[in-house]
Amino acid sequence: MTNQEYEVIVIGSGPGGLACATLLQKRGTRTLLLEKNNMLGGKMMSIDKDGWAYDLFPHGQVPMRGSAFEAIFAELGVSDEFEPALEPDDPRDIITLCYRRHDWDRYKTVTQKQAMDDPEPFFSLWDASEDEKVQALTVMTEMATMPDEEIAALDNMTMKEWLGERVVPAPLYNYMGFHANASLAEPLDLVAASEQILIMKQIMLQGGGGQYKGGFGMLTKVMAREFERNGGTVVTGAKVDKINVENGSVTGVETSKGSFSAPVVVSSAGIQPTVLKLVGEEEFDKSYVDYVKGLAPGWSFTSVRYFLSRPVMETAMYAVWSDDSWLDTERFRKQKEGKEPEEVILFMCNHSFYDENAAPPGKQVLVSGTVCSPNPDASEIEGLWNCMDRQMKELLPDIWDATERREYNGPREISSLTRDAVLPGQGGECVGLAQIIGQCGSKKPKSETSIRGLYLAGADAGAAGMGTHQAALSGTEVARLVGHCLNKMYKAQ
Ligand SMILES: Cc1cc2nc3c(=O)[nH]c(=O)nc-3n(C[C@H](O)[C@H](O)[C@H](O)COP(=O)(O)OP(=O)(O)OC[C@H]3O[C@@H](n4cnc5c(N)ncnc54)[C@H](O)[C@@H]3O)c2cc1C
Structure with a gap:
């Protein structure tokens, strides 16, 4: 083993x-990133093209303070580069909330400063009575102050069930339905209460929805730079076709750019592409293969990006929902049947708010997204785009005249850019595996596998929380596990 060039191969950046790769390399492990x-x-990933520069997918970090990335930057010795794009006391209005009650004709809009700083604008949005304010504050306070072990005990309870045990004003209930869709890409009646409450708590106590100077792409750039600076090797354009296993241990990988060997991969x-395709079912117990096949993928997001000749959006974000537009399992089933909806939830991000260089001078770039099926062949997507464009015109009437170009994205594009569809209806997931009961906390797939030297990192295994943070937490934990694994291997030699 010691004569091998690499100690660890990491698949996926x-x-x-x-x-995982950057921490391993920092700790002196010879690592190859494919x-x-x-x-x-x-x-x-961030795009930087023709004067436009923006993050492709993630738009909001939760938590803003104390995220997995903050700890990674600290270990890498580059904390000074970890800069939020907004200071907590930024005087500008940051978020526009747009809400329509079932019996209202139109959306009502309020703007507020940092998320959850002051609940009054949120209450005024739905004309909350004094009783409703007290009820809502009671529920929100319970979430914000819930100890972690109590949160963990809610792995097997849905958020709908948890809310059902409390007095919750209808508009707050509907907001939680929107939040389950927008922050977790899940329905309220399946999402694990532990996951949603954890994220709500982090938003309220550690800040949420913010960005960094340089966007999420800055996180990628700095980690990749430090990986290489510390001696790590990166090969791009290298699709792994096979993870090699001999006598129950990994030995390396086959890629479009040749074979590489290492005792840890x-x-x-x-998890599904890795187990079912890259390694192959035959290397695992049938019960594990059945378990992996039965894991539900999370929902996807489909988005329209608007490249504008002039600014039309003033705040950083728009959150748009009504009592009727957020999706539970039943509404999702109807949406999947392909009938064009009258309205959808929207989460919009104004890239130009965070970064003056996101668009050429005087122009603006923003993106608007809604939840959909993770199926790369989903038939409902075009109908959703039509609906999103219609709603955008209603909310930002100037947008049409100012649009130079629109770019449409959905589960097909997400899948081709990130994970293979190895099972029907899977591949275009937004976060990764669904954060639903039976798949979270103690029931979350483990990062360790039955194959010696094979680990799973990212949003599918070993961690909790919102997308990028969860994936980086998992990568951090796997770096620790791999360190132990290599130590054991060296001792056994
Ligand atoms: C539209 C959208 C909006 C989102 N919004 C947010 C948000 O606001 N906040 C947030 O925190 N999260 C958000 N997320 C979720 C977040 O981006 C994901 O949860 C996170 O990126 C998952 O990280 P990962 O490392 O597990 O997987 P990925 O980011 O999917 O990375 C996997 C990598 O593996 C590579 N790979 C796959 N197969 C192979 C192979 N065979 N060989 C070589 N390489 C391979 C892929 O190319 C990819 O680079 C959003 C996602 C989407 C799609």
């Missing part, structure tokens, strides 16, 4: 793989 795309970052290509 999203936040999970990159966090990425099938020509650019690094996975879903946390960390895959962030997704």
Whole structure:
């Protein structure tokens, strides 16, 4: 083993793989990072083209303070580069909330400063009575102050069930339905209460929805730079076709750019692609293969990006929902049948708010997204785009005249950029595996596998929380596990 060039091969340069690789290399482990795309970052990739520069997918970090990335930057010795794009006391209005009650004709809009700083604008949005304010504050306070072990005990309870045991004003209930869709890409009636409450708590106590100077792409750039600076090797355009296993241990990988060997392989290509395709069912117990096949993928997001000749959006974000537009399992089933909806939830991000260089001078770039099926062949997507464009015109009437170009994205593009669809209806997931009961906390797939030297990193294994943070936490934990594994291997020699 000691004569091998690499001690560890990491597959995939999203936040999970990159966090793991950069920490391993920093700790002196000879690491090879293989990425099938020509650019690094996975879903946390930034685009910089023709004067436009923006993050492709993630738009909001939760938590803003104390995220997995903050700890990674500290270990890498580059904390000074970890700069939020907004100071907590930024005087500007940051978020526009747009809400329509079932019996209202139109959306009502309020703007507020940092998320959850002051609940009054949120209450005024739905004309809350004094009783409703007290009820809502009671529920929000319970979430914000819930000890971690109590949160963990809610792995097997849905958020709908948890809310059902409390007095919750209808508009707050509907907001939680929107939040489950927008922050977790899940339905309220399946999402694990532990996951949603953890994220709500982090937003309220550690800040949420913010960005960094240089966007999420800065995280990718700095981690990749430090990885190489510390001696790590990156090969892009290298699609791993096979993870080699001999006598129950990994030995290396076959890629479009040749074979590489190492006693440890960390895959962030997704649990289902890794187990069912890259390694192959025959190397695992049938019960594990059945378990992996039965895991539900999370929902996807489909988005429209608007390249504008002049600014039309003033705040950084728009959150748009009504009592009727957020999706539970039943509404999702109807949406999947392909009938064009009258309205959808929207989460919009104004890249130009965070970064003056996101668009050429005087112009603006923003993106608007809604939840959809993770199926790369989903038939409902075009109908959703029509609906999103219609709603955008209603909310920002100037947008049409100012649009130079629109770019449409959905599960097909997400899948081709990140994870293979190895099972029907899977591949275009937004976060990764669904954060639903039976798949979270103690039931979350483990990063360790039955194959010696094979680990799973990223949003599918070993961690909790919102997308990029969760994936980086998982990568951090896998770096620790791999360190132990290599020590044991060296001792056994
Ligand atoms: C539209 C959208 C919006 C989102 N918004 C947010 C948000 O606001 N906040 C947030 O925190 N999260 C958000 N997320 C979720 C977040 O981006 C993901 O949860 C996170 O990127 C998952 O990280 P990962 O490392 O597990 O996987 P990925 O980021 O998917 O990275 C996996 C990497 O593995 C590579 N790979 C796969 N197969 C192979 C192979 N065979 N060979 C070589 N390389 C391979 C892929 O190319 C990719 O680079 C969003 C995602 C989407 C799609």
